[in-house]
Amino acid sequence: MPRILVQAADFNPGAELARLGGEETGGIASFTGIVRASHGGSPRIAALTLEHYPGMTEAALAKLAACAQARWELTGCTIIHRVGRLLPGENIVFVAAASAHRGDALQAVAFLIDYLKTSAPFWKAEEREDGTRQWVAARAADEAAAAGWDE
C-alpha cells in the first residue's frame, strides 16, 4: 500500500525514509521539494499558497503511485504534498520509492515527481516581496518531462 498524505503540516523526510526500510528493500530513492525564494527574476518570493481539490487530489496521487508500482518493482512508495501557506526554505513535496534494486527506485521517483506536477490538482499562488500576488503559470517543460515517460 502506498502512503499518501495531503497536509498543511510539515513532514520529516528522514522519518519517512526510515518507514520504507525492510529486509526485502535493497534501497530507497527520494525527492524532497523545497519552496524557493528566487525564481530567476525579481521581486523574490515571500510565500507560496497551495490550493488543491480535496478528494480528487488524493485519488490522483493514489493513481500515480499505482502507475509507478505497476511499472517498477517497488517494495514501498510514499507521496506527501503540503497545502496552505508556505515560506521559502520550507518543505513542500516528498516522493520516495523503495525497491530491491536501485534502478527501479531511482526511476520510479523521477516518474512520480514528473507526473505529479502535471496530473495532481494543486495550484500555487506566489506572494512577492513587493506585496504583489500572482498565480503560477504551468510550465511547458513540466508537460514535456511528464510526456517523456509515455514514450
Add this chain to the structure above:
Amino acid sequence: MKLLYFAWVREKIGQTEENLPLPEGVSTVGGLISWLRARSPGHAAAFADPRLIRCAIGQEFAGLDTPLAGAAEVAFFPPVTGG
C-alpha cells in the same frame, strides 16, 4: 449538477461552487464553457480562453469533447502547478 471552481477560475468567478441543472442544448464540457461565459462578467473573464481551462468530471480529468450526461460534479480550474 454541482460546479466547482479552483485557483484563478474561482477568483474571477467570485464563487467556489454553484448548483445548476444541465442547461438545455449543452452536452459537452466545451458546450458548458461557452454557456457559462454568458452567465456573468466574472464567468466571461474566467472562461475567456478555453485553452487555459482544465476540467474534471466526477474528479477525473475530462476534455472539451467529454459528454456531461449523468455528471454530478464538474470542476473547472487552470492547468495544475503542484510539486
